Amino acid sequence: MAAPEYTGPVEQLLQINREILKKELELQRTKRQRLAFRAGLMLAPTLFFAIYIATAVTWGKFDMLLINIIAVPIDILLIVGAITYAANRRSGRIGALKLVGDVELDLTVLRERRRFMALDLTLTLTQRRSIYKDDTNRDIELFRRDSRRYRRINNIFQSLVIVGSLFAASMSSLAVEQESFRWATVVATFLVGISAGFTGYFKFKDRGFYLQQTADALEHEWSIYDLGIGRYKRLKPEEALADFVEEAERIKAEQRQREQNLDQPSDGRDSASQQ
Missing domain, CATH: 1.10.287 (Helix Hairpins)
Known part of the structure; x- marks a missing residue:
């Protein structure tokens, strides 16, 4: 076909x-x-x-x-x-x-x-506003969905670190009297190390926080634009729409910059922040 x-x-x-x-x-x-x-x-x-x-x-x-x-x-x-x-x-x-x-x-x-x-x-102004509203709502939902996913992964690894640390400490005490518990201590310590390493390297908590922050900023910007308050109060409809699009793109660009900084090594992030 x-x-x-x-x-x-x-x-x-x-x-x-x-x-x-x-x-x-x-x-x-x-x-x-x-x-x-x-x-x-x-x-x-x-x-x-x-x-x-x-x-x-x-x-x-x-x-x-x-x-x-x-x-x-x-x-x-x-x-x-x-x-x-x-x-x-x-x-x-x-x-x-x-x-x-x-x-x-x-x-x-x-x-x-x-x-x-x-x-x-x-297109009329109403149609253009509807298009930008749909795009903005979709971006907000995507940011929030990714934020929830990263927070969920971070909570899983943090739970493994907490539970694994307590379990390893308990097994270490029991291993003094019974050598069979040493194997459980090794496994628990290994899981704690992997979880802590993944959390520190991928920075799930920071990624979730920045995504939620970007979603909240976009939603706030759309609200004050739609209600015609704040810095949009005395602007003409065409000017207000142009300012909103410019501000929304700036917020998204900042989010992309944060993601790039998180993907860089520690020394790269330090040098980038100093520039």
Whole structure:
């Protein structure tokens, strides 16, 4: 079945909106893939040393064959995935999906194209306000959804750190009298270390906080614009709409800058903050 042709300006605008929605879904998948590969980069060497230490400690006391049969292939897959990710990163593509930066660039180009296309249409002020309201509400919902997801992940890891620390301390006390509890102490300490490392490296709490802050700022800006209060009180409708679009883009640009700063290493963030 042949794809329909879009000739009119309104139909072209609807088509580009469809392309933007597809690109937003692709961006979400790409971010999840990047997060999974980064987790593999950290987990692969950690799991390797954990297998080695556990086997050395329990040598002659406990048969680790069954555990190693499961853990070693998993670690090999993580190592192969990490190497593949690092190799494909040089070429600018990872598997069938682009890198996150490339997808964000494509999404920005599509949004700019839609903006220029909308300028060519003879839309009333009410129609334009409705379009911007729908776009703003969708952005607010996306920011809040991602914020809830990051907060949920952070709470899980923090719970593992708290419970694992208490469990390891209890097992350490019992291991003084019974050596069989030492293995439980090693496992608990290992889980606490992984959880603390993931929390510190990926900064789930900071990401969730900034996303929620951006969503609240966008919602507040739309509210004062829609009600015609604050700095929009004495502006003409066209001027108020232009100021609102400019302020909304500034808030989104600040959010993108925060995400880029969180993705940088510690020394990179320090140098960027000093500039």
